[in-house]
Amino acid sequence: MINASLVELRRALDARQVSSVELATLFLDRIAALNPQLNAFITVDRDGALTAARAADARIAAGDAGPLTGIPLAHKDVFCTEGVLTTCASKMLSNFVSPYDAHVVSLLKAAGAVSLGKTNMDEFAMGSSNENSFYGPVKNPWDATRVPGGSSGGSAAAVAARLAPIATGTDTGGSVRQPASFCGITGIKPTYGLVSRYGMIAYASSLDQGGAFGASAEDCALLLSAMTGFDERDSTSLERPVEDYAAALAAPAAGRPLEGLRIGLPREFFAEGMADGVRTAVEAALAQYRALGATTVEVSLPNAKLAIPAYYVIAPAECSSNLSRFDGVRYGHRAGEYTDLPDMYGKSRAEGFGAEVKRRILVGTYVLSHGYYDAYYLQAQRLRRLIAEDFKAALAQCDVIAGPTVPNTAWALGEMADDPVQMYLSDIYTIAVNLAGLPGLSHPCGFDAQGLPVGLQLVGDYFSEARLLATTHRFQQATDWHQRRPACAR
Amino acid sequence: MSRTDWEVVIGLEVHAQLNTASKIFSGASTAFGAEPNRQTSAVDIALPGVLPVLNRGAVERAIRFGLAIGAHVAPTSVFARKNYFYPDLPKGYQISQFELPVVQGGEITIRVGEGDKAYEKTVRLTRAHLEEDAGKSLHEDFHGMTGIDLNRAGTPLLEIVSEPDMRSSAEAVAYARALHALVRWIDICDGNMQEGSFRCDANVSVRHKGATAFGTRREIKNLNSFRFLQQAIDYEVQWQIATIEDGGRIQQATVLFDPDSGETRMMRSKEDAHDYRYFPDPDLLPLMISDEWKARVQADMPELPGAMKARFMDEWGLSAYDATTLTASKEVADFYQATVSFSGAGLAKPCANWVMGDLAARLNKAELDVSASPVSPAQLAGLVARIADNTISNAIGKKVFEALWNGEGATADEIIDRQGLKQVTDSGAIEAIIDEVLAANAKSVEEFRAGKEKAFNALVGQAMKASKGKANPAQVNEVLRKKLGG
DSSP states (O other): OTTOOHHHHHHHHHTTSSOHHHHHHHHHHHHHHHHHHHOOEEEEOHHHHHHHHHHHHHHHHTTOOOTTTTOEEEEETTBOBTTBBOOTTOGGGTTOBOSSOOHHHHHHHHTTOEEEEEEOOSGGGOOSSSOSOTTOOOOBTTBTTBOOOSSSHHHHHHHHTTSSSEEEEEESSSTTHHHHHHHTOEEEEOOTTSSOOTTBOOSSTTTOEEEEEESSHHHHHHHHHHHOSOOTTOTTOOOOOOOOTTGGGOSOOOSSTTTTOEEEEEHHHHHSOOOHHHHHHHHHHHHHHHHTTOEEEEEOOTTGGGHHHHHHHHHHHHHHHHGGGOSSSSSSOOOSOOSSHHHHHHHHHHHHSOHHHHHHHHHHHHHTSTTTHIIIIIHHHHHHHHHHHHHHHHHTTOSEEEEESSSSOOOBTTTTTTOHHHHHHTTHHHHHHHHHTOOEEEEEEEEOTTSOEEEEEEEESTTOHHHHHHHHHHHHHHOOGGGOOOGGGO | OOGGGEEEEEEEEEEEEOOOSBOSSSSOBOOTTOSTTSSOOTTTTTOTTOOOOOOHHHHHHHHHHHHHTTOEEOSEEOEEEEEOOOTTOTTSEEEEEOSSOSEEOOEEEEEESSGGGOEEEEEEEEEEEEEEOOOEEEOSSSTTSOEEEOSSTTOEEEEEEEOSOBOSHHHHHHHHHHHHHHHHHTTSOOOOTTTTSEEEEEEEEEEETTOOSOOOOEEEEEEOSHHHHHHHHHHHHHHHHHHHHTTOOOOOEEEEEETTTTEEEEEEEGGGOOOOOOEEOTTSOOEEOOHHHHHHHHHTOOOOHHHHHHHHHHHHOOOHHHHHHHTSSHHHHHHHHHHHHHHOGGGHHHHHHHIIIIIHHHHHHHTOOGGGOSSOHHHHHHHHHHHHTTSSOHHHHHHHHHHHHTTSOSSHHHHHHHTTOOOBOOHHHHHHHHHHHHHHTHHHHHHHHTTOHHHHHHHHHHHHHHTTTOBOHHHHHHHHHHHTTO
């Protein structure tokens, strides 16, 4: 049951082979057993989950079940959950119980999904290893000496270790796709504006986007369909009809189901810097795609190399402002002793924020300062436009762009702790996608020599989520990488 | 160097609170005076994860203002974050507009001074932009601590910035008054200065007459009455002149006006000025205003004071002074127009005299706004009509007005009838009264005959008194002259 797909779980729930309460209990018990080692969850909400599961069972009994009714899931601790601790993995919010639900959380509640708890992450979603957490690092289920990726490391590890069948995440520069790659699962970041950011604690508002984790594209499709939809409380939310991504997967699998699909391979992504194990797995996956009928074509993203510098101006600039509300005045951590107002601000924030958050606030404050704004912030926005234009030109020549999600596989805990820039560089393939606002997906496509999962990233045009998911689904119908599990979940 | 060799340069920044029911970025109420922190939504207190959504009503009011002052209403404007830490600023930034404001340019014509020295002047506006208000820090009542009330946080403001076109405190006050009248006229702001709905900051500098460059300015913050505006500028100007004449230099600074001492004092110098790190708010899309939207707002626009003034002069024959006075506020203009609608346009001029004269004086004495006048436009028009048709004299009219004010009758006619105030025009009755007066005042008759014109007036007065004011004064004059053989 722990490795069942959502379709199988739905069937079992509807056939009363298992109740939602039994299912929730099964996963809660796995969390109780495995979380002490993996540290994927910050908060486990057993009572809330069982209450929701009982309600879901009643809905199922009443014949009122939707696709996710009774399905357990986990929320990244960046989403506000009413009555439940919402920390963003920060000491700053270590005492913050949200009085309201994020839009995504309320949508999934309304769908009858059962939240098991809140997953660990890099503090305020800043990081690529989940080591920047006030609650300690998350361990990679494939190798507990390695990082799970970040910032949504807890959600990715939870799904990989089958502590939850599906989980929500957020992706600002790769924070869904990169941990999905490191943990050997599927993760999708939709087009910017598709998932409401209301109640999703902001890191970099113009880049942040909610996303979905699952073992497969099919599971992701079911979750994402329930997360999207216009929300008038988010001015950047897009007013368009909700799509049923799962229905888009239903076409029968023919011998060459991807006949006619043109896959663009950015020259720059295959040039250098990629680990051998990653290259081998990605090329094998591309061969598989060709075998399924797709053709590959070389494309170019000449400005992609500028994505990291542009990102590390824009994201810190926005975060330096977004995190100003954490001042110890109304909620969150306040220093125990202080002499006056500036001292209270200074101490509360010095104590409440971790090193990486402070680093980015400082960078952001600097680049927005008088006299530097044009040279940094405006210049970065120009680069951002160039990058978006690159993608537009490339996507005129192909239907989807493919490449490695990350240049390497999961690194060892602590390996990059003293070298933040090296860690920033590992997001080279994912960050440009956020800058352009495009949808991106990572799916497992093999393992390196150390047995660590490798992810392949697909990027499509705006609103091409259905295509990305369907393309992955065809691949997953023909392969079993997405069914491989770490030892703890076999 | 004497005071007259200096020229004063003033520009004003006015924060007008827009009269929307809800806040600019949240659905919380904007009503004044609630218990602290009862009108605060999750957005207003800046909980983690919340996002702003722009109130269309606030934008509509900004468009209305832009159209009213002939400004460019920007088809695209941008909300920016002004970053600084303060406990009553919950997000740690204020959402405002910086590089691209919604209203650009425009002008307002002001009338300065009174009588022969009055003159008109056009003040140019730089811009007007939308922004949110902050909350309030309460330093009293909390021993050793500060209380925070966020009810006001997120209240929509239109910050209206003038060019440095004013050359005296009188001009500054005239501009502030004209702006105050306008925002109330077009119903975008209640103008309540005690409640902080209309607050002025004055940028003041001095320079030698004939100089082309501006002097260094100091900004006087948060002036919440026209009197304080005038006092603060006057103090600041003499202080700046005295400082320079004593060999000092003016440093750019922000100052506060202390109404108790009548002085301004430094709040912060330029060195302490914040670096607000403005950047476009990524939570809000650029504000797009279509021509259609502007046209809809224009269609709803009331007649503006300038146009109304011209109409009063052209159609009703009022003087420029009368027309200006009657259009100084929407309430007065509304009252006046309603009065004329009852009296007919033929009586527009006497109606104007009553509204500007006796009614204004009586309201002033009672400290009432014209909208709360106990005498209604219909009642006033009825009174004016009776004076015009000679039913009563002007003097009796004042009595009838007072009776209407005191609620002694529903109409002027009712009061005239009940109190028997109808003017006596029966020449027989008047002659009888005059005969009595002449008989009883032989001395005055003698004096008049000896050439003292004053004695004639005394006799008229006696005759009017004898008629209890009801005799037609013109007739009394005529009959008296005839009888005296004059």
